[in-house]
Amino acid sequence: MAKEKQNPYEPVDASPVKSFFVYMLTRDIRLEDAILDLLDNCVDGILRTGAEKTAKDKKTPYEGFWAHIKFDRNNFEISDNCGGIPWSLHKYAFTMGREADPDRPQDAPGTVGAYGIGMKRAIFKMGKQCSISTRNEKDAYDVEISPDWTEKKGDWDLPVEPSKTPPKYQGTTIVVGTLHAPIADRFSIDREALQSTLQQTVETHYAAIIDKGLEIKINGVLAKARPVKLLFAPRKPKSTKTPKAIRPFMFRTKTEDGVEVFLAVGFTRPIPDPDDSESEQIQKRYAAVDAGWTIICNDRAVVYCDRTELTGWGEAGVPRYHNQFIAISGIVEFRGDSSKLPTTTTKRDVDASSRLYLQIKNKMRDGMRVFTDYTNKWKNDLDESRKYIEAGEPLSLDEIKVESTHLVFNATTKSVPPGEQYKPELPMPRKLESRQRRISFVRTVEEIRRVAEYLFGEAEASPSTVGEECFDLILKDAPK
Numbered sequence: 001m002a003k004e005k006q007n008p009y010e011p012v013d014a015s016p017v018k019s020f021f022v023y024m025l026t027r028d029i030r031l032e033d034a035i036l037d038l039l040d041n042c043v044d045g046i047l048r049t050g051a052e053k054t055a056k057d058k059k060t061p062y063e064g065f066w067a068h069i070k071f072d073r074n075n076f077e078i079s080d081n082c083g084g085i086p087w088s089l090h091k092y093a094f095t096m097g098r099e100a101d102p103d104r105p106q107d108a109p110g111t112v113g114a115y116g117i118g119m120k121r122a123i124f125k126m127g128k129q130c131s132i133s134t135r136n137e138k139d140a141y142d143v144e145i146s147p148d149w150t151e152k153k154g155d156w157d158l159p160v161e162p163s164k165t166p167p168k169y170q171g172t173t174i175v176v177g178t179l180h181a182p183i184a185d186r187f188s189i190d191r192e193a194l195q196s197t198l199q200q201t202v203e204t205h206y207a208a209i210i211d212k213g214l215e216i217k218i219n220g221v222l223a224k225a226r227p228v229k230l231l232f233a234p235r236k237p238k239s240t241k242t243p244k245a246i247r248p249f250m251f252r253t254k255t256e257d258g259v260e261v262f263l264a265v266g267f268t269r270p271i272p273d274p275d276d277s278e279s280e281q282i283q284k285r286y287a288a289v290d291a292g293w294t295i296i297c298n299d300r301a302v303v304y305c306d307r308t309e310l311t312g313w314g315e316a317g318v319p320r321y322h323n324q325f326i327a328i329s330g331i332v333e334f335r336g337d338s339s340k341l342p343t344t345t346t347k348r349d350v351d352a353s354s355r356l357y358l359q360i361k362n363k364m365r366d367g368m369r370v371f372t373d374y375t376n377k378w379k380n381d382l383d384e385s386r387k388y389i390e391a392g393e394p395l396s397l398d399e400i401k402v403e404s405t406h407l408v409f410n411a412t413t414k415s416v417p418p419g420e421q422y423k424p425e426l427p428m429p430r431k432l433e434s435r436q437r438r439i440s441f442v443r444t445v446e447e448i449r450r451v452a453e454y455l456f457g458e459a460e461a462s463p464s465t466v467g468e469e470c471f472d473l474i475l476k477d478a479p480k
């Protein structure tokens with residue numbers, strides 16, 4: 001007491017209470033997202049190996065790398081051969097948070113790690129005990145987090161030891177134990193549901209990475225890439241009967257910060273009939289489709305098929321998303337230094353307040369308007385519109401980028417940020433003249449394909465092309 005009186009103003013210890021810190025850290029992240037953070041680290045590991053530069057096949061630079069996830073009531077395990085955590089990084093790797101340190105070497109280009117928290121957050125989200133074993137080059141070491149670590153006041157140190165059983169390959173194994181009860185339940189009682197959401201998320205969000213060759217398995221099940229593809233008119237149409245097809249609206253730019261942005265929005269399928277799009281069956285069928293916007297940062301989709309204001313739907317002259325727009329899909333890619341990309345700390349969302357994102361969103365809306373307008377204009381002649389849409393080929397983002405190099409883009413100096421854009425010339429519906437009447441009728445797909453094969457030697461022609469050709473053939477011979 002006497003001492004306090006002497007100096008009531010000595011500094012207070014404001015260091016965080018560990019258990020509170022850990023609770024705050026893990027509170028707002030979903031288990032699925034925490035697990036994906038661990039996969040992000042695997043990819044960053046691959047990038048550090050320089051595989052992208054040395055790969056024989058530039059399309060599949062991650063070939064030979066794998067990351068395997070397993071979980072059950074007692075443990076979660078992720079192991080990889082993605083290069084390990086370099087000894088030079090080990091202090092940083094286990095610190096909670098990334099400090100702005102001018103002496104820390106720049107990480108490999110394209111890595112997404114930005115906050116220095118992902119791995120630790122994932123571990124503490126799941127359990128209280130963890131063993132990390134890693135090998136990079138000749139360095140192999142283990143780091144152990146014990147169950148009472150969070151309770152031990154003030155002591156933030158983690159023991160590091162030379163690896164007892166160094167892995168043969170360069171990589172990392174993280175095993176989390178003493179699982180929190182709700183997590184153990186999700187890994188056991190809810191296992192099937194969790195497995196399927198994880199599988200689906202990995203297949204959509206990591207599509208570009210899987211396509212580059214990384215093998216991801218969850219409880220032994222291989223994840224297959226499911227990238228969003230937009231219909232794109234081929235440079236050389238398949239046959240002379242192929243009508244002029246539709247290309248996406250595209251925009252590209254590079255910011256002063258060195259972030260490259262590429263945006264494409266277009267159709268993924270023919271516009272559905274308004275009656276059909278209302279039907280419950282169609283709605284169900286389309287519930288899982290790739291309509292909406294997908295935002296990709298350094299190969300990871302951080303937003304997948306969004307149909308809300310977040311991506312410009314229902315804003316500034318763009319209609320709200322409705323089933324009639326089920327055929328419209330867009331992809332925006334940001335590529336560059338991870339700290340300059342518009343993502344949140346979970347990397348499963350776009351930072352909606354980011355200046356760069358808000359600027360690009362203007363372009364997203366410009367592109368979207370082209371296709372919502374088109375959909376509205378063709379409302380009364382969907383059959384005809386299908387001809388144009390179906391003549392396109394489904395292309396992934398990388399394929400679209402390659403094709404785009406053969407097209408003429410116009411500089412958009414007035415827009416912020418300035419860039420180059422390609423605005424497709426879309427076919428407009430023919431107005432019926434007073435002496436014209438529309439013919440429409442329904443036949444089975446098999447019948448239409450049979451007649452198409454008979455008429456054109458290929459079964460893929462659109463139903464309206466087949467119908468018109470039949471009519472014109474008979475018309476030629478019909479007496480005047």
Ligand SMILES: Nc1ncnc2c1ncn2[C@@H]1O[C@H](COP(=O)(O)OP(=O)(O)OP(=O)(O)O)[C@@H](O)[C@H]1O
Pocket residue numbers: 037040041042044045046080082083084085086089092093094098112113114115116117118119120172
């Ligand atoms: N399996 C792994 N292979 C290679 N490096 C890894 C692996 N796991 C973690 N690391 C590295 O350890 C460091 C710490 O990872 P952590 O996820 O905690 O933070 P970060 O990736 O830097 O940032 P963020 O919070 O944005 O994820 C990073 O440099 C990360 O790349």
Ligand SMILES: [Mg+2]
Pocket residue numbers: 037040041112113114117118119
């Ligand atoms: Mg990380």
